[in-house]
Amino acid sequence: MLKGIITLLIFQFIGECITTLFELLVPGPVIGMVLMLIFLMIRKSSFPSLDSAVFLHLRYLPLLFIPAAMGIITQVDIISKEFWAIFISLFIGTIVALAFSAKLMDYLTIKQESKK
Incomplete structure (x- = not known):
């Protein structure tokens, strides 16, 4: 180890x-x-x-989320001012990540099937 x-x-x-x-x-x-x-x-x-x-x-990975959560709690005023920018970027980022993951899975599935 x-x-x-x-x-x-x-x-x-x-x-x-x-x-x-x-x-x-x-x-x-x-x-x-x-x-x-x-x-x-x-x-x-x-x-x-x-x-x-x-x-x-x-x-122990979940323990690393505690400082991030504290950062969110201490920055409430900044987050509230920039709420819509944060929300839109998170929404678009999630859509892009899902689309990329779906295309990657399609590609890997086709590649795996072609090997058989």
């Missing part, structure tokens, strides 16, 4: 370095996560210590 946690931290560190080096607006952990996705796609599999580290973190 230690190897898996170190792997997660290395990819996060690489993402932070890229963000700092190129002065990007994208957070370092997001870049690290994309790099890890590319790494795992090239490798075509994971390894047991990474799986156990990820499952350990996923078990």
Whole structure:
């Protein structure tokens, strides 16, 4: 499991370095996560210590929503001023995400059926 946690931290560190080096607006952990996705796609599999580290973190994922909820509570005045902009962007974002997910599932289903 230690190897898996170190792997997660290395990819996060690489993402932070890229963000700092190129002065990007994208957070370092997001870049690290994309790099890890590319790494795992090239490798075509994971390894047991990474799986156990990820499952350990996923078990406590709901705890990460508490600070976000507190942020919403403390920013009520800003949210109330920008309610319609937030609502419309969330609505459009949800529609786009659903459409993309549906098209991706269609593509993957067709690809899976063509292999059989």
